[in-house]
Amino acid sequence: MRIWFNKTFSTISAVFNNLHLAYRPSAVTIICTHTHTTASAFLAADESYLEPSALVGQDYLDWCLEFCQRHRIDLFWPGKEAAFISLHQAQFHALGIQVLSVADYDTLSLLDNKAAFYAALDPDVAQTMEFIAVDNLYAFDHAVAELSRRHDSLCVKPSVSVFGLGFRVLDTRRDSITHLLKGVEYEIPLQELRQGMMNTRSFDTMLVMEHLDGHEWSVDCAGRHGKLLCAVQRRKSLLLGHGQEIDNNAEIAGMVERLTAHYYLNGLFNIQFKNGKDGPRLLEINPRPSGGFGMACLAGTNLAKLALQAFKGEKVSPPEIHYGLKIAEVNTPVVLRDKV
Structure with missing residues (x-):
């Protein structure tokens, strides 16, 4: 199977490495494209190519369709323009090319805008922190006054x-x-932020929120059309440099399963939470593998393999997660490109 990952974050290398661990080179070929010749993900791919940097929307979609045909792609796992590509999956299917999208167009667009996402979220699915969306100084002052009544x-x-x-x-x-x-x-001084707002009649929407000062969890997930296959909770230390721990918080586990089903999530995705005075609260759903994806797989599961197995219709066995494991990442120096 020839799998193409287009431009995305450099942390996709961890996904490549885990696919290589799970499959023989003859079974899976990983193709990676990026706009920069020094993309670190190229080092972990079997084939790498440059993609045009200026293309977006329909122009980029047309380029993707042509790339898939030229390089005999079986499965397209999109990063860049993921929402737009999800909307036009039928064009790839017509060419015999499968697309692994985390969600449909409307859901991906919703997840990208936290104000809309939080407002639309059913509290029976997951709890968020209290927030007010603002786009001008008057609304900001009102939000600060209102939320300060209930939060320190x-x-x-x-x-x-x-x-x-x-x-x-x-x-x-x-x-x-x-x-x-x-x-x-x-941190930012309140009065200096207000002064900046005085010079700007309106600005892009921002959220004024209660500050959650407890532990943060990053949950790396594999799913198939709303069914959660596996989720690994990484609880981050409150002290910088003290690593993370593989956790099993029941409240978070319940929210992850409900969110996966509610948004019909698919493939590899990441859900983040943070603890406050009222318990864990949802921060965001990232429709892509996280920066700590490789650390999550140290807990005893190959999430990339699970996602691909489920996509192919193969039987997926629930892995045994090693809870309590203390983990961290160590940077490794590499040569991105020989001198020219």
Whole structure:
């Protein structure tokens, strides 16, 4: 089977490595494309090619269809333009090419916008932190006043972002020079943020939320059309550099199973939670393998193999998870490209 992964995050290498562990080279060939010649994922792929950097939407879809035919792709596992490709799966199927999408177009679009996602989520499926979406100073001030009545600490985050970009805890005591000199990270002075908003009539939607200050869980999952095949909970230490632990929190396990069924999730995906005064709360669903995917597979399961087995209609046996395992990742220096 020739499997193509188009441009995505560098952490896809862990998926490649686990597929190589599970299958003989003659059984699975991994093809990877990226817009940069130094993409680290190329090192773990069997074949690698450059893809055009400027194409999006229909133009990119047309290129993907042509690439699949030219390189005899059996299964397309999309990263870039995943939602748009999911919407047009029939065009690939007509050519005999299967597509492994995490969800349908509407769901993928919803997951990308946290304000819409949180607002639409049934609390019987999963609980989120309390939040208010804002896009101007007046709404921001109202949200801060309202949420401060019930929560000691608040935070903000753009409605659309990845890797936690833009997340900040609101600091009501210190200014930015103190943050700079003291090395304070992921916080922002409330009054200085307000001053910036005064200079901007409106801005992209952001969320004002209760700040959850407990443990964070990153749950790496394999599923098949709403059926959860396996989920590995990684509980992160509150102390930097102290690794993670394979956990088995029953409340989180229940939410993961319900979310998988509710959104009909498929393939490999990641769900994140954080603990607050009222218990674990859902942060987000990432419709892709996480940065810690390789660590999750140390718990006794090959999630990539499970996802592919289920896709192929093969029997999937529930693996035994090694709970309590302490894990971490060690960086390895590599040569991305010889000098030219």
